[in-house]
Amino acid sequence: MRNYKVPTLTIAGSDSSGGAGIQADLKTFSAIGTYGMSVITAITAQNTQGVLDVEDLSGKIIRKQIEAVFNDIYPKALKIGMVSNPEIILEIVSTLKKYNPKFIVLDPVMISKSGYCLLKKEAKDSLIKHLIPIAYVVTPNIPEAEEISGQKINNLEDMKNVGEKILNLGPKYVLMKGGHLEGDAIDVLIGKDTFEIYKENRFNRKNTHGTGCTLSSAITSHLALGYDIFESVKLSKKYITEAITHSFDIGKGVGPVNHFYEFEDRIE
Numbered sequence: 001m002r003n004y005k006v007p008t009l010t011i012a013g014s015d016s017s018g019g020a021g022i023q024a025d026l027k028t029f030s031a032i033g034t035y036g037m038s039v040i041t042a043i044t045a046q047n048t049q050g051v052l053d054v055e056d057l058s059g060k061i062i063r064k065q066i067e068a069v070f071n072d073i074y075p076k077a078l079k080i081g082m083v084s085n086p087e088i089i090l091e092i093v094s095t096l097k098k099y100n101p102k103f104i105v106l107d108p109v110m111i112s113k114s115g116y117c118l119l120k121k122e123a124k125d126s127l128i129k130h131l132i133p134i135a136y137v138v139t140p141n142i143p144e145a146e147e148i149s150g151q152k153i154n155n156l157e158d159m160k161n162v163g164e165k166i167l168n169l170g171p172k173y174v175l176m177k178g179g180h181l182e183g184d185a186i187d188v189l190i191g192k193d194t195f196e197i198y199k200e201n202r203f204n205r206k207n208t209h210g211t212g213c214t215l216s217s218a219i220t221s222h223l224a225l226g227y228d229i230f231e232s233v234k235l236s237k238k239y240i241t242e243a244i245t246h247s248f249d250i251g252k253g254v255g256p257v258n259h260f261y262e263f264e265d266r267i268e
């Protein structure tokens, strides 16, 4: 069901090395086959070895980017990634409320794989109080879910309990990503009357830069294309698993996942 004319939007930070953030999102939108647009919240000087510096954009230019997009091309679904300070969060929430988008996929980015704090400490409360409640689906990894709930997660039962706690904050669904636990790569979707498990083999790959960004963008694309939440998560889990399996060495550190492995035979 590819349709390159279906508009999708990412509101996130730029990763100069192209593996995570806005760049990963746009690659995912294109690979799945939607028309990707972007609102940049921050610029990171980043590579496969780490984040060197971050500069947040002002609330004003973030608001204007959102208005420019919505007043012209209304996205069928959007995702929110890195939003580092409370001003940015409040500006995004108040601007989006004017347009009332149906599908907001929120990836509550907190700490990069390389250990850099992408969400300022003082922004955590705004994220919980203002951003999570307007999301259609929130996609925390284990450390993020622990940070949001204040509870430790060691197994599937904990994922379910903490997921329900986050669900009480107001989103329609919570997709708890189990990449940081041991064993199979198990993600859990929790809704009011929903508990679905999505299980794939864990692959021993070092190049996992941008996995969370990619998964949330894949879900955004599938929702925009008209799939329901269950199909969207199922197809997106397959997408990220393939992208991790075909990830490759580029740069000196943790490389990116591969969005275009299908084309590799033709590129040779």
Ligand SMILES: Nc1ncnc2c1ncn2[C@@H]1O[C@H](COP(=O)(O)OP(=O)(O)O)[C@@H](O)[C@H]1O
Pocket (backbone or CB within 6 Å): 140, 141, 142, 177, 178, 179, 180, 185, 186, 187, 200, 201, 202, 203, 204, 205, 208, 210, 211, 212, 213, 215, 237, 240, 241, 244
């Ligand atoms: N080594 C792996 N093999 C297969 N799937 C993985 C692996 N690591 C993470 N995943 C999957 O990638 C997605 C992103 O997961 P995770 O690493 O938990 O999030 P984040 O990138 O936000 O830290 C999830 O679907 C998770 O299950």
Ligand SMILES: Cc1ncc(COP(=O)(O)O)c(N)n1
Pocket (backbone or CB within 6 Å): 012, 013, 014, 015, 020, 021, 022, 044, 046, 081, 082, 109, 111, 112, 113, 114, 118, 208, 209, 210, 211, 212, 213
């Ligand atoms: C701009 C930006 N957004 C998000 C991430 C998280 O991605 P990862 O957890 O793979 O480091 C990142 N590193 N940079």
